[in-house]
Amino acid sequence: MISTTDTAIIGAGPYGLSISAHLSHRGVPHQVLGEPMLAWRNFMPPGMLMRSEAFASDLYAPFAGYRLEDYSRRMHLPYAPIGMRLPLERFVEYGLWFQSQLVSHVRPVEVTELRRQHDGFRVSLSDGGTLLARRAVVALGLKGFEHTPPSLQGLPRPHVLHSGEIGNLMWARGKRIVIVGGGQSALGLAALFNELGAHVRVLVRDSIITWNKDPEVDRSLISRMIRPEGGLAQGWYPYVLSEFPQVFRSLGQRLRKRIAETSFGPSGAWWLRDRVVGKVDVQMQTTVRQGAVHNGEVVLDVSSGSGQSTVTGDHVVVATGFRVDLARHPFLSPEIVAGLSLVTGWPEVSRNFESHVPGLYVTGPASAMSFGPVLRFVYGAKYAAPRIARHVSLRHAEEGGSRPFEPLGVPQAHAEGGPGGLQRPPAAFQEAKVPAE
Ligand SMILES: Cc1cc2nc3c(=O)[nH]c(=O)nc-3n(C[C@H](O)[C@H](O)[C@H](O)COP(=O)(O)OP(=O)(O)OC[C@H]3O[C@@H](n4cnc5c(N)ncnc54)[C@H](O)[C@@H]3O)c2cc1C
Incomplete structure (x- = not known):
């Protein structure tokens, strides 16, 4: 079965789900491909505590009410932005709640192949389906990048x-x-x-x-000015890396690569x-x-x-970490891998996360050489999701706005809303149109 959409988001982790929430807000038809929060549910040990502080463990929506703090309040669970031991299970439940509220159009499938077709992409799926998309966003986290000496x-x-x-x-x-x-x-x-x-x-x-040092809660104003709280850690250097990934992008490629690979090490x-x-x-x-x-x-x-x-x-x-190398993703066609112009496995992406393959966006840990170590963490989605959504929606508008992508030979009945196509956003999403934070 062939269906079409404007944008295929590959990966349903914190990045994929946050990007979807922003695209829905902007009215861009899209599909999210992958099991929501799968890496956190299946490949991380139950009982694990999150390394990131609670305030840096949000998924990002374009409006208020969907942060971990909001979820915790709704569920009558304790919450502290700093110094809280956040169990993996709570983070997973929160991610699935975020998805249930804001991301209805998820297809819990694996992408088996992504290749170029006409001026878009052909996405083959593990359920036997095929999705034709004008654009694709690769948000696959660390899966496939495990490093073994x-x-x-x-x-x-x-x-x-x-x-x-x-x-x-x-x-x-x-x-x-x-x-x-x-x-x-x-x-x-x-x-x-x-x-x-x-x-x-x-x-x-x-x-x-x-x-890592014990967290300092309730710090004085002076202490916070001397060592501001960044999503990565305390201090001006982590703060700038956390809050302004675009500054990192302005550095030379060699320096960026070195920082991406070595800073915030073990x-x-x-x-x-x-x-x-x-x-x-x-x-x-x-x-x-x-x-x-x-x-x-x-x-x-x-x-x-x-x-x-x-x-x-x-x-x-x-437990020797991960090394990004997009060529290791077997589902990317050789033509796409060649087009990415990888630098020892890292793709160079534009300020809007678009790779050297036009229409193909790469985010999450795989974009850390361009935007810095914060992209290795959930916190990086705060910057990436609105940025990618804004660019995709501009492109979408330039190409005729609400018109779905209709490549040659695809029956209209199967486009958006057909089998596996875009479904209506859930009621909670429609109600949530309040001003952006
Ligand atoms: C043990 C461990 C602990 C961590 N703890 C923290 C922490 O406390 N805080 C923090 O900020 N970061 C933490 N990280 C880093 C964190 O995992 C990444 O930064 C984060 O997952 C990135 O989110 P993501 O959405 O890019 O990827 P993920 O959450 O990994 O989601 C990607 C999704 O894509 C899916 N997928 C993969 N291949 C395909 C395919 N071919 N087709 C369809 N779907 C596919 C995966 O199954 C997965 O669900 C940790 C990492 C590890 C390994």
Whole structure:
């Protein structure tokens, strides 16, 4: 079945849903492709606490009433913008609530192929359907960018797993788990595994673990002026990166790439320290040279300050982060990948997030080389969603406004509102037309 729309949003996480809310407000027909909040529901461990502060864990609508704070108030749940331990489950429920209120036109499918067709895109879907769209927005988060060091590549699952694909942890009870990495994912998993009764050992390459400072609530005006609160962290540098991603974009490409890849590196959240220090076996300055699976256990050759040794476990969890490389998304056609002119995997995008492929927008972590580290976090959607929606709606208006995209050979009956097409926005959305915040 072929249907059409103006804009296909690929990915239904915080970015995709926020962009959809803004496009609906601007009257741009579109479809969101993907299971809402799937990465948070399936690939993150239940019991995890959000690393971002609550005020930096919103999805973004073009009007007031849909922030995490609003949701918490409606549900009579406690809320504090700073210093709150925000459980993953609450964030997921909030994201699904946001979607139910503002984003009705979601198709819970996987995109299997995206390629150019005429002056738009042909999107093949896992339900067998095809969507023709004038424009496409890639908002896929970190999925597909898991980084595994060469020494651990090629080892069989489930003996070796990446932290980005873990989900439920119950299977680990009583097992020996070796975690490689020293950042939030490694330390957060170490605490959770330990608390459910696994035998945990963490191998950290660096000589120290950086722990984030306890949050300072109710700061004085002077303190807030000296160290303003940014979505990424406190201080002028994080503040500018958080609130003005366009400033980052004005820097030279080499500098941007370096900052995007290295700043806000591995660290542990303030609420993790007491759950890890003295409770979990953490070995510093340890590098995994080689790994293998023998007789059902993982055997790692490691080198450390005290020389070479062997570490064994039932499972190894690789928590060594993510490396953006859009060429790794198998659904992007070779023609599109070539058109993106990638810089070691990163796409360069315009100030409106449009890539070198006209009509193809890239946002979220994949756009961090252009707009900075804030795009690696949910907070970046605050800037990206209105920006992309404004540009898409301008283009849409230039092309004739409400006229749906009608490429040659597509029966009108299947365009918008046909099977899988745009549905009416929910009542809550229509009522919500109050001035933008
Ligand atoms: C363990 C962990 C903890 C994190 N904690 C925080 C935190 O506390 N705060 C914070 O700000 N950031 C956090 N992040 C970073 C955060 O995940 C990203 O910044 C954020 O997900 C980006 O949102 P998104 O909408 O771009 O992507 P996602 O939320 O990942 O959504 C993308 C969606 O696209 C879907 N998708 C992928 N491929 C396809 C396809 N082919 N077809 C259709 N759909 C597809 C995915 O299933 C997913 O649902 C964390 C990341 C990890 C790994």
